[in-house]
Amino acid sequence: MAHTPVLLNEVIAYLNPQKNQNFIDCTVGGGGHALKILSLTKPNGKLLGFDLSQEAILKLQQIKENRLILVCDNFVHLKTIVEQYNFGPINGILIDLGLSSDLLETSKRGFSFAKDEPLDMRFSPATQDFTAQMIIRQYSKDKLTEIFRNFGEEKFARQTAEAIVNIRKKENITSTLQLAGLIETTLGRRFHIKSLARVFQALRIEVNNELEILEQTLSQGMEILNPGGRLVVISFHSLEDRIVKLSFKKFKKEGIAEIITKKPLIPTDEEIRINSRSRSAKLRVAEKI
Numbered sequence: 001m002a003h004t005p006v007l008l009n010e011v012i013a014y015l016n017p018q019k020n021q022n023f024i025d026c027t028v029g030g031g032g033h034a035l036k037i038l039s040l041t042k043p044n045g046k047l048l049g050f051d052l053s054q055e056a057i058l059k060l061q062q063i064k065e066n067r068l069i070l071v072c073d074n075f076v077h078l079k080t081i082v083e084q085y086n087f088g089p090i091n092g093i094l095i096d097l098g099l100s101s102d103l104l105e106t107s108k109r110g111f112s113f114a115k116d117e118p119l120d121m122r123f124s125p126a127t128q129d130f131t132a133q134m135i136i137r138q139y140s141k142d143k144l145t146e147i148f149r150n151f152g153e154e155k156f157a158r159q160t161a162e163a164i165v166n167i168r169k170k171e172n173i174t175s176t177l178q179l180a181g182l183i184e185t186t187l188g189r190r191f192h193i194k195s196l197a198r199v200f201q202a203l204r205i206e207v208n209n210e211l212e213i214l215e216q217t218l219s220q221g222m223e224i225l226n227p228g229g230r231l232v233v234i235s236f237h238s239l240e241d242r243i244v245k246l247s248f249k250k251f252k253k254e255g256i257a258e259i260i261t262k263k264p265l266i267p268t269d270e271e272i273r274i275n276s277r278s279r280s281a282k283l284r285v286a287e288k289i
């Protein structure tokens, strides 16, 4: 199923693309946001789109549009790539975090605990070596507890870590359903599906170093924006949202940006009804001074 862009109308309203303006989409994915932005910047506006996923970039390359520049790279290299391509002036930047439908449904890399897949969770297998399975196999009990607690905000972090360390002495934990079953058995009557979501989130964040690179990218984005240009970020859990909120406050304190959204915007009930994956989305906007 094609990825449905989240908060599309709100993104367009806040970026407000005009003809001949240039934008960056740090997470171009299925192109839902990017292609809409590009359609509003005719005839000469350009869009620079990043994605770590080769599959996503290859699909979008089939669209023959020379105003669309695609790079298969980590958005943490934003500033370097912009310099390499001599791209600008930049009127707006979008970062849509979270998982695309492609990653969840067809990547076979274990992003969803609803399917039996290898515990991989790399956004870019071509450039990353470290997988979720390696974390499960190699990390100490303390280190596992720490990531489940810090990156998953999981109440039963220690119990889950302990169970993993005990089981892995006897058998290899290699698949999503194996890990999910282990957590369910360990927590027994305390088990809730949210524990799975939290542990899977923690592993994904650790594999892809997601929080650190988000903070770095926000700073780079603010640096390269044209005055009046906007940085729009959609996050999907409280750890990401906190980083966005604190970074924007820091930019304001430094006198380099205004915060446009005092409170984050969330999808309407209607959007959540049509696209349940939008339910935890939060959108924040800052404007470069």
Ligand SMILES: C[S@@+](CC[C@H](N)C(=O)[O-])C[C@H]1O[C@@H](n2cnc3c(N)ncnc32)[C@H](O)[C@@H]1O
Residues within 6 Å of the ligand: 003, 004, 005, 006, 026, 027, 028, 029, 030, 031, 032, 033, 034, 050, 051, 052, 053, 056, 073, 074, 075, 076, 096, 097, 098, 099, 100, 103, 123, 213
């Ligand atoms: C929620 S999807 C974006 C969907 C897109 N806005 C659309 O409308 O189709 C997030 C995308 O970000 C990509 N991604 C995640 N982390 C990344 C990173 N550090 N650098 C570049 N792309 C990344 C994923 O591969 C995924 O395709």
